[in-house]
Amino acid sequence: MSAQIGVTGLAVMGANLARNLARNGYTVALHNRSIEKTDALLEEHGDEGDFVRTETLQELVDSLEKPRRILIMVKAGAPVDSVIEQLTPLLDPGDIVIDGGNSHFEHTRRREATLAGQDLHFVGVGVSGGEEGALLGPSIMPGGSRESYDWVGPMLEKISAKYHGEPCCRWIGTDGAGHFVKMVHNGIEYADMQVIGEAFDLLRSGAGIEPQDQARIFSDWNAGTLSSYLIEITAEVLGHTDDRTGKPFVDVVVDSAGQKGTGRWTVVSALELGSPTSGIAESVFARALSSQQDQRVLAQESLAGHEATVELPENFVEDVRLALYASKLVSYAQGIDMLTAAAAEYGWELKLDEIASLWRAGCIIRAELLDDIMKAYAGKDRPANLLLAPAFTEAIAGAVPAWRRVVSIAVQLGIPVPVFSASLAYYDGLRRERLPAALTQGLRDLFGAHTYNRVDTEGTFHTMWGADRSEVEGVDTH
Ligand code: NBP
Numbered sequence: 001m002s003a004q005i006g007v008t009g010l011a012v013m014g015a016n017l018a019r020n021l022a023r024n025g026y027t028v029a030l031h032n033r034s035i036e037k038t039d040a041l042l043e044e045h046g047d048e049g050d051f052v053r054t055e056t057l058q059e060l061v062d063s064l065e066k067p068r069r070i071l072i073m074v075k076a077g078a079p080v081d082s083v084i085e086q087l088t089p090l091l092d093p094g095d096i097v098i099d100g101g102n103s104h105f106e107h108t109r110r111r112e113a114t115l116a117g118q119d120l121h122f123v124g125v126g127v128s129g130g131e132e133g134a135l136l137g138p139s140i141m142p143g144g145s146r147e148s149y150d151w152v153g154p155m156l157e158k159i160s161a162k163y164h165g166e167p168c169c170r171w172i173g174t175d176g177a178g179h180f181v182k183m184v185h186n187g188i189e190y191a192d193m194q195v196i197g198e199a200f201d202l203l204r205s206g207a208g209i210e211p212q213d214q215a216r217i218f219s220d221w222n223a224g225t226l227s228s229y230l231i232e233i234t235a236e237v238l239g240h241t242d243d244r245t246g247k248p249f250v251d252v253v254v255d256s257a258g259q260k261g262t263g264r265w266t267v268v269s270a271l272e273l274g275s276p277t278s279g280i281a282e283s284v285f286a287r288a289l290s291s292q293q294d295q296r297v298l299a300q301e302s303l304a305g306h307e308a309t310v311e312l313p314e315n316f317v318e319d320v321r322l323a324l325y326a327s328k329l330v331s332y333a334q335g336i337d338m339l340t341a342a343a344a345e346y347g348w349e350l351k352l353d354e355i356a357s358l359w360r361a362g363c364i365i366r367a368e369l370l371d372d373i374m375k376a377y378a379g380k381d382r383p384a385n386l387l388l389a390p391a392f393t394e395a396i397a398g399a400v401p402a403w404r405r406v407v408s409i410a411v412q413l414g415i416p417v418p419v420f421s422a423s424l425a426y427y428d429g430l431r432r433e434r435l436p437a438a439l440t441q442g443l444r445d446l447f448g449a450h451t452y453n454r455v456d457t458e459g460t461f462h463t464m465w466g467a468d469r470s471e472v473e474g475v476d477t478h
Pocket of ligand 1: 008009010011012013014032033034037073074075076078079082083100101102103127128129130131
């Protein structure tokens with residue numbers, strides 16, 4: 001029996017994707033560097049579908065129908081290159097190598113170019129939804145040639161999550177586009193989690209609402225415009241009591257947040273693209289600060305707070321909800337801005353409505369909001385910024401007074417709200433007619449003759465600061 005797809009790398013993600021494929025009726029050839037994982041999978045779940053056991057990459061290749069489809073699910077980085085190097089000499093022109101791990105999009109671009117030179121397809125696929133998503137239906141973001149999608153798309157769509165019956169899997173674009181979009185998804189995920197944390201901190205440290213009571217508040221919020229997987233699980237985590245101590249679970253967990261690097265990649269890429277992704281960046285920095293435990297302990301003892309006494313508004317909980325919503329919208333707006341910048345830089349024709357549509361189910365940032373974001377980009381009049389889509393312009397306007405109140409209260413109480421406040425600064429910066437960047441340009445011209453443009457006439461100018469301060473035109477830019 002020829003297998004329709006092979007999976008190499010059978011740790012948690014690979015094993016679950018292989019099972020998902022088999023449960024959907026595909027014959028799946030299994031391979032792992034060490035045979036134990038292959039056998040464990042067959043022993044525990046071999047009856048879920050048609051699997052072919054293989055011990056070597058040669059056996060894996062021989063077991064597949066042509067053109068061959070091989071899904072690599074090994075650890076991101078050097079292991080992916082190592083598997084590709086061993087695999088490619090065994091393949092025939094037209095075969096398709098798929099990398100479903102969390103690879104950096106630049107690596108995917110490099111690998112795609114190398115394999116294209118050997119007449120092989122390389123498909124870099126972003127997969128979101130963790131372990132459970134991989135088994136039951138993840139959100140899938142495939143990049144690579146359009147032709148390769150004809151071969152792998154139907155399979156990926158079949159095993160993906162469904163939103164009202166629609167698969168959460170679409171061809172994203174060439175080479176690294178799929179992994180880029182997955183990376184931005186993760187950046188938004190960081191910001192989403194940070195704004196939830198800031199809301200929790202304000203309600204606890206500002207309003208004295210205990211985690212169990214906050215669980216009910218988050219549950220209520222989940223019934224409205226904030227409805228999303230992350231808000232839903234926040235209610236679950238806040239409502240959980242630690243068995244050992246009887247304390248709220250959240251009070252016994254060390255407050256130092258880990259990261260695997262995709263948030264950092266998003267911010268580095270945003271800096272390279274010149275995309276103002278301040279909310280996402282602050283969320284990555286917030287995790288970094290949380291991990292500087294030594295400095296934090298010393299600072300608690302020695303840095304003054306001078307917090308003010310503030311009377312909280314009657315509707316403080318609702319204010320916090322609105323601030324969270326507005327900040328979340330800004331994170332999505334910034335993520336989408338990055339996608340637009342990347343499309344121009346890398347020559348991808350990213351369809352923002354389709355990208356929003358495939359995040360609606362299966363992935364960690366799934367949220368009701370994504371349906372509205374999809375609609376905002378579906379028509380011909382695509383907004384230059386998500387916040388300029390009429391529905392969102394109106395929604396955020398309704399949140400602004402509460403947002404300002406919450407950020408001011410947080411500042412007075414000494415509660416750090418880096419994403420709430422950076423998002424508000426972005427919003428105000430975006431809507432400001434004149435920014436102090438004019439002064440920046442003046443300073444740059446004085447110290448470095450970097451030149452400037454004028455508001456009243458075309459051309460490039462320089463002022464002779466060190467001489468008679470006359471203005472000269474047409475100077476070379478540095
Ligand atoms: P891991 O990232 O933990 O990788 C373990 C697998 O890589 C094992 O099959 C291991 O084989 C294999 N491997 C390694 Br390590 N080095 C290898 C090499 N040089 N040659 C061949 N195989 C090698 O697995 P995972 O957690 O299932 O994740 C797989 C991919 O999916 C990663 O890129 C990850 O970032 C991504 N991802 C994970 C999640 C998640 O929730 N875990 C979610 C989304 C995406 P062995 O058994 O012989 O050691």
